[in-house]
Amino acid sequence: MTTILLLLVAYLLGSIPSGLWIGHYFFHKNLRDFGSGNIGTTNTFRILGKKAGTVVFAIDLLKGTLATVLPLLFGIATISPALFGLFAVLGHTFSIFNHFQGGKAVATTAGVILGYNPWFILLLAVFFFTSFYLTSMVSFASVLSAAVAAIFVLVLPAFHLIFASYDWLFTSIILFLACFIIIRHRDNIARIRNKTENIFNFGLNITHQKHNI
Template sequence: MTTVLLLIVSYLLGSIPAGLWIGKIFFKKNLHEFGSGNTGTTNTFRILGKKAGLVVFFFDLLKGTVAVLLPSLFHNTALPVLVFGLCAVLGHTFSIFDHFHGGKAVATSAGVLLGYNPLFLLLLVVVFVIMLYLFSMISLSSISAAIVALVGVAIFPAFSFILHHYDLIFTLIVLALATIIISRHASNISRIRKHVESVVPWGLNLSKQHKI
């Protein structure tokens, strides 16, 4: 029973649509009606500003981290902790508080990795920052980090680099998280191909997308 309750709590925690609620309460704006219509960190930055964006980013990040830590707090070992993290990501992506809409799972997935393997996350952050500098796109940086995560769980253990052994559960969860992130960026991938994806005012914008 405790395990089921913790899974539900993890999902509900992930479901909290911080960007949507902050926009409505403090800015009288529904993020679904502005920009990309997404309620995650990137659209919050664009529509509500840096302060609100940072609050949403850290909140969404911590949703994943707290979900991973919950089983340990209650001394529950019935399931791998990453399963609870995945529930939080599913909640974030398909929020029961937002008609099963949600964000693109990047920050919350990062939070899951922060709670389970911070060093692996650090590598992905480096990849994210490098890609952001080169191409100035949050979307492409997120997709690239997801791809590197997939490659990492497949290859790194063979060389004992960051991951020292193959972990089936970790591999499956990373596969699930990466699949969610990449699939949620389908429209961004289409815009990137057409060179009309939004970019941030930083970096080289090597693919010459149109700036916002």
């Protein structure tokens, strides 16, 4: 019963639509009516600015982290904490407070990995920020990092690098979330291929997309 209740708590944590609420209460804007219409970090940066975007990113990240450590806080050791993180990601993307809609799962998934294995998220951050600098696209960096995570979660434990051994539930969840993130970015991928993806005014923009931010 405790496990079920904590999974529900994890989902509700993930469901907190930080971008939507911050936009509404502090900027009197509904993010769903601007930009991409997404309530996640990137559109918050685009519409509400750097400070709001940073706060939304931090909240969305910590939702995943807190959900992942919930079982540890309550002494539950019979199931991988990644399962609780998964429920937070599902809450983030299918929020009960936002008509079961939400973000693209990147920040909250990063929070799950942070709560499970901080070294792994540091490794993925290298790929994320390097690709972000080269392409100026958060979408490209997100998709690449998701793909890298899927590969590394299969390979690294075999060599006892970062992971002491396989946690097959964690591995399965990361594989699922990697695919989920890529699918959620399918429109971005199409725009990247057409060289019409929105980018930040940061980095090299080596694929020559149009500027937006």
